[in-house]
Structures are given as C-alpha cells and as structure tokens.
Amino acid sequence: MSAAAAGTGPAGARRACRIVIASGKGGTGKTTVAVNLARACGGPVQVLDCDVEAPNAHLFLRGTPQGSTPCMVMVPEIDAAVCDGCGECARLCAYNAIAVAGTRTLIFPELCHSCGGCVQVCPRQAIREIPHRIGDVETQQAGLITLTLGRLDIGVAMAPPLIRAVQARAQGGRPVIIDAPPGTSCPAVTAVRAAEYAVLVTEPTPFGLHDVRLAVAMTRTLGVPCGVVVNRAGSGDERVQLFCQAEAIPLLLEIPDDRRIAEAYARGALIFDALPEYRAAFVMLWDRVQSIHHKPHE
Amino acid sequence: MMTIAVTTTGTTLDAPLDARFGRASRFLMYDLEHATFTLLDNAQRLEAAQGAGIQSAEAVARAGAGAVVTGHCGPKALRVLAAAGIRVYTSDAPTVAAALAQYRAGTLSALTAADVEGHW
Numbered sequence: 001m002s003a004a005a006a007g008t009g010p011a012g013a014r015r016a017c018r019i020v021i022a023s024g025k026g027g028t029g030k031t032t033v034a035v036n037l038a039r040a041c042g043g044p045v046q047v048l049d050c051d052v053e054a055p056n057a058h059l060f061l062r063g064t065p066q067g068s069t070p071c072m073v074m075v076p077e078i079d080a081a082v083c084d085g086c087g088e089c090a091r092l093c094a095y096n097a098i099a100v101a102g103t104r105t106l107i108f109p110e111l112c113h114s115c116g117g118c119v120q121v122c123p124r125q126a127i128r129e130i131p132h133r134i135g136d137v138e139t140q141q142a143g144l145i146t147l148t149l150g151r152l153d154i155g156v157a158m159a160p161p162l163i164r165a166v167q168a169r170a171q172g173g174r175p176v177i178i179d180a181p182p183g184t185s186c187p188a189v190t191a192v193r194a195a196e197y198a199v200l201v202t203e204p205t206p207f208g209l210h211d212v213r214l215a216v217a218m219t220r221t222l223g224v225p226c227g228v229v230v231n232r233a234g235s236g237d238e239r240v241q242l243f244c245q246a247e248a249i250p251l252l253l254e255i256p257d258d259r260r261i262a263e264a265y266a267r268g269a270l271i272f273d274a275l276p277e278y279r280a281a282f283v284m285l286w287d288r289v290q291s292i293h294h295k296p297h298e
Numbered sequence: 299m300m301t302i303a304v305t306t307t308g309t310t311l312d313a314p315l316d317a318r319f320g321r322a323s324r325f326l327m328y329d330l331e332h333a334t335f336t337l338l339d340n341a342q343r344l345e346a347a348q349g350a351g352i353q354s355a356e357a358v359a360r361a362g363a364g365a366v367v368t369g370h371c372g373p374k375a376l377r378v379l380a381a382a383g384i385r386v387y388t389s390d391a392p393t394v395a396a397a398l399a400q401y402r403a404g405t406l407s408a409l410t411a412a413d414v415e416g417h418w
Contacts, residue, residue, distance in 0.1 A: 099381075
C-alpha cells in the first residue's frame with residue numbers, strides 16, 4: 001500500500017480529483033461524509049449519488065431540480081416471423097435472459113446485461129436491439145454543489161448501467177465526490193473503479209471491522225488507494241483503528257458518537273451547518289484526501 | 299403419451315415433493331400411460347445465480363413434459379412453461395406419489411399466474 005502513503009505523490013497541489021465514499025457495510029455514514037465533504041471543500045464541486053437503489057444525498061443538499069433524463073439499456077427483441085427457435089441465442093446468453101419454449105423464443109429484459117452477443121450469433125438475423133428503461137438521471141444545484149443522482153426504477157435489479165450513466169455526467173475542472181452504494185458487489189465496484197481515491201466509512205464494531213476488511217480488499221483489487229473514516233467513534237472498540245495501523249491504511253477522520261449529529265441527520269441538516277464545531281474536521285478531511293497520492297487518471 | 303414432471307428432492311415415488319420449481323433438486327418424469335418414470339437431474343440450475351426457473355422450464359420442455367406438478371412456481375418459469383404449452387399444477391402433497399394421485403383424481407387446479415415472486 002505504498003501508493004496510499006500520504007503526501008508522497010506528485011499530486012500534492014489542489015486539483016480536480018475524483019473521490020469515492022464507500023463502505024462494506026450499509027448505514028455507516030457514506031452520505032453524511034459525502035455531503036459534508038462537498039460542503040467543506042468551499043468551491044464548485046460535483047456530487048454523484050451512485051447509490052441508485054436508494055439515493056439520499058438530495059435529502060441533505062436540497063438543491064433546485066435542473067432536469068432529469070431517462071436511462072436506457074439495449075435489450076434484444078425477436079422478430080417472431082423470422083426466428084425458427086434454433087436456440088443459439090439462448091445457449092450463448094450467460095445470464096439466462098433468453099429462453100426457447102418449443103419454437104418460441106422468449107426475452108427476459110430484466111436479466112439482460114446488454115452484451116449484444118445474441119444479435120451476433122443469430123443465424124437468421126431475427127434479433128434487433130431496442131431501448132429498455134431502467135431509471136432516471138437527475139441533476140440538482142445547491143449553491144456551489146452540483147448533485148447528479150441516479151434513481152433505479154422499482155423492480156429493476158441492474159444498477160451498474162445507471163451508475164455509469166451518472167458517472168458520465170462528471171465534468172472536468174471541478175472535484176467530484178462519488179457517494180457509492182454499500183457492499184462489495186457489482187454496483188459498489190462500478191462506483192469505486194471510476195475513482196482515484198476511496199474513503200471507506202465504517203463503524204467501530206465487529207460488523208464494521210468485518211465489512212471494512214472486505215471493502216479494503218475490493219479497493220486493492222481495483223488498484224484504488226484508500227483511507228478510512230471511523231464514524232460513531234467511541235461507541236464500540238478500537239479494532240478498526242488497530243486494523244488500519246496493521247495494514248498501513250491512513251485513518252483519515254474519527255467522527256465521534258454524538259447524539260446531536262444523529263439529530264441533525266434526522267432533520268436532513270448538514271453537520272457542517274448544524275454543528276459548526278465539526279467544520280474544521282471536514283475541512284481537514286478534504287485537505288487530506290486532496291493531498292494524498294491518487295491513482296493516476298486512466 | 300403424457301409425461302408429468304414432478305419436482306422432488308429424492309429419487310423414488312415415495313420421495314418428498316420439492317416445493318421449489320426453478321431450484322428443484324430434480325424432476326421425476328412420470329409416464330402416465332406406462333406408469334414408469336425417469337429422473338431428470340437439476341443440479342446445474344441449483345447453482346445458477348439468476349434465471350434458474352427459466353432454465354428449469356426449458357429443460358422440462360425439452361424433456362417432453364406435458365404438465366408440471368410442484369409446490370410453487372415463479373413468474374419467469376411460468377411464462378416459459380406457458381409458451382411451451384405446459385400446464386403447471388401446485389400441490390402441498392408430502393410425496394411424489396401423493397401429488398400424482400391428486401393429479402389423476404383431478405383435484406389440482408392449474409396455475410394461471412405465478413404464486414410466488416422470483417427468488418422467493
């Protein structure tokens with residue numbers, strides 16, 4: 001983890017970086033850190049809420065809506081007049097999105113990963129691709145903060161294409177803070193791999209330790225350097241801090257277990273505004289993630 | 299000749315009826331005319347991350363079943379079975395033999411809509 005060592009990289013100067021706020025465990029405070037970090041940076045900044053199954057950054061930033069665009073993915077459509085039910089497409093599909101029943105070919109768009117392989121393999125050119133809606137991408141402006149969020153439609157399980165659509169709204173010249181979905185599966189990987197640095201938010205509990213281990217393993221696999229924020233510090237034990245020490249992972253910030261923070265959260269208020277004594281902590285966190293050596297732009 | 303596919307966790311007529319269709323352990327393919335059966339293993343579908351019901355339905359259709367008797371059936375499997383002209387009957391009988399007896403007696407009603415969500 002030498003890449004994560006603070007202050008050793010050439011990227012010490014302030015610049016437009018791309019930070020992801022992630023966690024193994026859900027409900028640790030990713031959004032709290034993301035929105036307060038955005039508020040603390042002091043200049044124009046973009047927040048991408050990539051937790052598209054349950055976006056919530058807008059509840060705290062309360063921006064003015066700037067419009068919304070549907071997110072579509074391409075899925076196959078069968079021309080029943082041409083299809084002879086040979087089943088080549090169904091055999092190719094790794095996600096069981098195509099079935100052949102007798103001579104009828106059925107499509108399950110909700111399982112399709114839009115690879116387009118079925119179109120290529122069909123010997124009768126009976127398949128074309130049509131757009132299939134999975135959600136919306138919305139933009140809101142809250143002061144200097146531009147928030148872009150994805151909202152996956154109810155019943156849709158395919159988050160990564162929508163997360164990529166949200167990330168595609170990142171504009172150059174401004175720092176980008178990505179609020180990632182929890183966990184370490186495809187949606188979290190999609191959000192994290194686009195970033196240059198990952199802030200992993202966890203709690204000082206056995207669950208928090210277990211899941212931050214998984215999150216660290218994910219960021220290492222993806223080659224994204226990481227640091228840890230312990231939320232509700234003092235409510236559990238010191239095992240997360242000891243883990244970070246042993247693994248040479250920077251402990252970026254400890255947010256104390258303060259009832260007033262929970263109260264501000266419940267009102268939809270930013271800690272930065274409701275509890276000014278914490279401002280310095282978030283400004284320091286912002287300075288720290290800015291000065292840490294990042295993964296180079298791809 | 300009519301073959302009934304009955305979901306089971308065992309290998310004989312006395313074996314328990316498997317309540318799941320898509321992730322059933324295997325299908326006992328019962329030949330109504332000759333009162334004989336063969337077994338169709340479903341282990342491959344048990345491992346599937348998604349689309350197990352779809353694959354099971356395709357397998358049962360390929361094996362020539364005219365009807366399915368199982369505990370529950372989800373929406374995707376039912377769509378494939380319906381397209382293949384296979385009727386689906388649900389039963390809470392304890393064994394395959396008891397489920398087949400219900401089928402023969404005509405006391406089972408065919409599913410017209412899925413009785414469970416996917417991944418139940």
